[in-house]
Amino acid sequence: xxxxxxxxxxxxxxxxxxxxxxxxxxxxxxxxxxxxxxxxxxxxxxxxxxxxxxxxxxxxxxxxxxxxxxxxxxxxxxxxxxxxxxxxxxxxxxxxxxxxxxxxxxxxxxxxxxxxxxxxxxxxxxxxxxxxxxxxx
Amino acid sequence: xxxxxxxxxxxxxxxxxxxxxxxxxxxxxxxxxxxxxxxxxxxxxxxxxxxxxxxxxxxxxxxxxxxxxxxxxxxxxxxxxx
Numbered sequence: 516x517x518x519x520x521x522x523x524x525x526x527x528x529x530x531x532x533x534x535x536x537x538x539x540x541x542x543x544x545x546x547x548x549x550x551x552x553x554x555x556x557x558x559x560x561x562x563x564x565x566x567x568x569x570x571x572x573x574x575x576x577x578x579x580x581x582x583x584x585x586x587x588x589x590x591x592x593x594x595x596x597x598x599x600x601x602x603x604x605x606x607x608x609x610x611x612x613x614x615x616x617x618x619x620x621x622x623x624x625x626x627x628x629x630x631x632x633x634x635x636x637x638x639x640x641x642x643x644x645x646x647x648x649x650x651x652x
Numbered sequence: 653x654x655x656x657x658x659x660x661x662x663x664x665x666x667x668x669x670x671x672x673x674x675x676x677x678x679x680x681x682x683x684x685x686x687x688x689x690x691x692x693x694x695x696x697x698x699x700x701x702x703x704x705x706x707x708x709x710x711x712x713x714x715x716x717x718x719x720x721x722x723x724x725x726x727x728x729x730x731x732x733x734x
Contacts, residue, residue: 632716
């Protein structure tokens with residue numbers, strides 16, 4: 516199992532958001548087309564569909580290649596990912612002229628720490644166990 | 653001249669060569685009976701996988717759940733970034 520460690524790290528990294536996206540996208544589509552939610556979600560769905568899982572994979576490759584041998588906490592490393600994702604997601608939404616609801620914008624200062632806490636837990640317990648299962652960390 | 657004596661000679665030569673190349677094993681039997689160990693291993697219950705989290709992680713999860721309960725507007729933003 517010493518072959519292609521970065522490929523396995525990438526696959527372990529994209530696994531959680533890819534599975535999660537299935538449920539999120541289903542929920543978004545139901546809200547948009549069944550309940551006629553007046554928010555053009557399809558304009559920005561490319562961000563959680565393409566950018567987020569790939570960034571998780573790349574983030575895990577970075578962890579495996581630089582930090583896994585130094586016993587750095589994978590949860591802590593994962594908790595820093597929202598610091599990259601949040602401005603990136605906001606920029607994508609802004610560039611695609613997505614109307615962010617004002618109450619969501621108002622909750623942004625709380626969203627970042629809550630996101631970091633959730634990322635810490637998910638990376639520590641899910642991505643960490645996937646890495647162990649695939650023998651990369 | 654039949655072929656069988658020649659074959660026997662060749663097989664005999666091969667046997668002797670192999671025997672001289674591979675010395676006989678001194679103790680071929682295990683030192684103790686391994687079968688009880690096998691039975692004990694089979695009888696052992698399978699390890700159960702459980703969600704064991706330290707108290708700190710439970711506290712963080714509770715904190716995040718409380719924040720989501722108090723600020724439901726966080727949910728779409730978080731779902732967008734997950």
